[in-house]
Amino acid sequence: MFIFALAVVFKLLSIQFIQGDKYRGLAETRTIKNVVIPANRGNVYSANGNLLATSVPKYDIRIDAITPSSATFEKYLKPLCDSLSKFSGKPSSYYQKEIRKARANKNRYYLLARNIGYSDYIRVRNFPLLNLGAFKGGLIVEQTTKREHPMGGIAQRSIGYERFDEDGNVTRAGIDGAFGAKYLRGKDGQRLKQKIGKGQWKPIVDYNQIEPQDGYDVYTTISVNIQDIAHHALLQQLEYYEAEHGCVVVMEVETGEIRAISNLGRTSKGTYYEKLNYAVGEAHEPGSTFKVMALMAALEDKVIDTSTVIDTKSGRKMFYGRPITDSHHGGYGKISAARALEVSSNIGLATIVDENYSDNPKKFINRLRSWSLNKPLGLPIIGEGQPEIPEPGDEIWSKNALPSMAYGYNMELTPLQTLTFYNAIANNGVMVKPRFIREVRELNNQIEVFDREIINNKICSDKTLNEIQEILKNAVVRGTGRRLYSAYFSMAGKTGTAKTEYWMEDYEDNPRYVSSFAGYFPADNPKYSCIVVIHKPSTKKGYYGADVSGPVFKRIAQKIFTDTPIIDEVQSLDVKDTKVEKEFDGYYGVSEKYKTIMPSVVGLPIMDAVPILENMGLKVRINGEGEVVSQSISKGEKIKKNQTVIIQAS
Numbered sequence: 001m002f003i004f005a006l007a008v009v010f011k012l013l014s015i016q017f018i019q020g021d022k023y024r025g026l027a028e029t030r031t032i033k034n035v036v037i038p039a040n041r042g043n044v045y046s047a048n049g050n051l052l053a054t055s056v057p058k059y060d061i062r063i064d065a066i067t068p069s070s071a072t073f074e075k076y077l078k079p080l081c082d083s084l085s086k087f088s089g090k091p092s093s094y095y096q097k098e099i100r101k102a103r104a105n106k107n108r109y110y111l112l113a114r115n116i117g118y119s120d121y122i123r124v125r126n127f128p129l130l131n132l133g134a135f136k137g138g139l140i141v142e143q144t145t146k147r148e149h150p151m152g153g154i155a156q157r158s159i160g161y162e163r164f165d166e167d168g169n170v171t172r173a174g175i176d177g178a179f180g181a182k183y184l185r186g187k188d189g190q191r192l193k194q195k196i197g198k199g200q201w202k203p204i205v206d207y208n209q210i211e212p213q214d215g216y217d218v219y220t221t222i223s224v225n226i227q228d229i230a231h232h233a234l235l236q237q238l239e240y241y242e243a244e245h246g247c248v249v250v251m252e253v254e255t256g257e258i259r260a261i262s263n264l265g266r267t268s269k270g271t272y273y274e275k276l277n278y279a280v281g282e283a284h285e286p287g288s289t290f291k292v293m294a295l296m297a298a299l300e301d302k303v304i305d306t307s308t309v310i311d312t313k314s315g316r317k318m319f320y321g322r323p324i325t326d327s328h329h330g331g332y333g334k335i336s337a338a339r340a341l342e343v344s345s346n347i348g349l350a351t352i353v354d355e356n357y358s359d360n361p362k363k364f365i366n367r368l369r370s371w372s373l374n375k376p377l378g379l380p381i382i383g384e385g386q387p388e389i390p391e392p393g394d395e396i397w398s399k400n401a402l403p404s405m406a407y408g409y410n411m412e413l414t415p416l417q418t419l420t421f422y423n424a425i426a427n428n429g430v431m432v433k434p435r436f437i438r439e440v441r442e443l444n445n446q447i448e449v450f451d452r453e454i455i456n457n458k459i460c461s462d463k464t465l466n467e468i469q470e471i472l473k474n475a476v477v478r479g480t481g482r483r484l485y486s487a488y489f490s491m492a493g494k495t496g497t498a499k500t501e502y503w504m505e506d507y508e509d510n511p512r513y514v515s516s517f518a519g520y521f522p523a524d525n526p527k528y529s530c531i532v533v534i535h536k537p538s539t540k541k542g543y544y545g546a547d548v549s550g551p552v553f554k555r556i557a558q559k560i561f562t563d564t565p566i567i568d569e570v571q572s573l574d575v576k577d578t579k580v581e582k583e584f585d586g587y588y589g590v591s592e593k594y595k596t597i598m599p600s601v602v603g604l605p606i607m608d609a610v611p612i613l614e615n616m617g618l619k620v621r622i623n624g625e626g627e628v629v630s631q632s633i634s635k636g637e638k639i640k641k642n643q644t645v646i647i648q649a650s
Contacts (some may be wrong), residue, residue, distance in 0.1 A: 080099075161174065396410065
């Protein structure tokens with residue numbers, strides 16, 4: 001027994017002094033922990049201050065069914081269930097049965113309400129039994145933060161989000177995802193809490209060890225009004241043509257600010273929602289909208305001019321054993337290079353490029369590269385599509401590569417990359433980078449301001465630019481976009497119709513197309529550029545760019561200027577009017593010259609005559625209105641202070 005006692009004492013001393021730090025640390029990890037205090041995520045606003053994305057608290061209400069005493073449980077169960085019934089619509093008997101079952105099964109975590117807002121949370125926690133708190137009533141409250149989009153599904157993909165899964169993997173979409181880590185997320189805080197039993201944790205001190213830092217607010221370039229117009233114009237057309245998906249982007253010409261971006265994909269039920277960011281991420285063969293770049297390259301390299309005659313035959317021409325056809329039955333015959341673009345002749349553009357670049361295709365490719373068409377725009381939004389401009393030596397290069405590229409095949413661009421080039425044409429040759437945010441703010445303090453970024457100061461000569469601008473106007477007036485023409489509203493742009501998935505075995509029986517329209521408005525003083533791309537419309541209803549995408553462009557342009565017309569800003573109000581200046585000089589001369597001698601005020605308006613006379617100390621009585629025709633004191637008479645003068649007006 002003595003030896004056993006010595007062993008016990010030795011073990012106690014060993015635990016206390018030798019292994020004491022180890023066991024004290026272990027105890028602390030089990031009873032004390034650092035609890036993360038999430039920072040409030042910053043808000044995302046539109047250009048005019050409308051809220052696009054914000055974080056709101058959501059609550060799950062649960063009950064520890066064995067915490068209340070038997071007397072308390074029986075006393076408040078029915079009133080609690082009656083309140084829950086009014087709140088959810090389920091019968092009170094349902095809740096009585098389920099909560100009794102939870103108590104019998106010793107369920108300490110029974111769910112009563114999930115994902116409710118703050119006002120409902122306050123209401124539920126004041127229900128009978130729950131209002132007794134955690135230790136008497138068994139109330140358990142779990143708070144989470146949910147990202148809300150006040151505009152609903154409109155631009156939801158472009159506004160975006162930042163989501164973490166159970167494994168810690170993050171998905172960042174749109175503006176919220178692109179700027180979340182740097183600006184919106186903020187920094188989480190920490191607070192020490194101690195376990196006090198029954199799974200409950202209590203703060204050790206009444207302050208945070210690390211205070212959370214809220215995220216900054218991001219102000220985007222999106223206009224809520226233009227976004228709404230673009231979204232519904234696209235949705236209407238997608239529904240009518242039963243298309244697979246589509247996108248539209250509206251950009252401010254001078255600044256590159258994105259005013260609207262809508263991306264809609266079809267569900268299995270035939271409805272549409274913001275499925276993917278097609279405008280930013282989907283690179284595809286652009287079709288005829290690329291003909292503008294092809295003709296501009298030829299004009300800028302001076303291998304042709306706009307009056308160069310091109311023989312388009314009867315609508316079918318062979319290039320290296322492969323036929324190229326025009327959609328116009330019977331062809332266009334011999335036409336000018338400018339007209340070839342206006343009517344969107346595949347043969348015309350293929351002939352121009354093949355005849356002038358086939359011996360040196362690198363020259364054509366280098367011109368496209370000088371416009372940065374082979375590079376992504378470098379957008380902050382994650383997932384930008386990679387453009388593809390092939391060159392000799394590439395696997396997909398062949399003799400037919402150049403003729404195919406001339407009318408938008410054998411290469412790929414995203415809608416936003418195409419729009420950026422058209423915007424440069426509208427912007428007198430200055431290519432600006434598309435921009436999604438204006439500034440980052442913390443309350444009223446500016447943290448960072450984003451200015452215009454120029455990709456290319458001048459994409460081409462003024463001569464080429466003027467010629468292309470004129471052709472794009474004529475394409476709407478008398479070319480493939482003539483059905484969009486309005487004498488009361490000017491637009492410039494180019495239609496596009498491209499085959500897609502033509503390599504599939506079933507293409508002959510089930511042809512698929514991509515319809516597009518890219519341009520700007522008003523044609524003579526461009527304010528906005530816009531691109532509309534619609535994939536796989538029903539061929540039974542139509543598939544040409546002028547029929548499918550063009551009307552969306554026109555609807556957006558007209559609605560923008562109906563609802564938000566361009567207003568000419570008056571730079572100065574200092575405008576001189578000769579008549580007014582002469583009248584003022586006369587008034588000023590009389591008031592300065594006559595102090596004690598009665599002047600003649602005949603012919604002056606009443607509003608001028610009265611102050612002159614009153615400033616001389618006279619009392620004025622007025623008969624009539626308008627100009628003075630007579631006065632009771634003659635001109636030249638000496639006057640006295642407070643003397644009365646009667647003036648007669650016409």
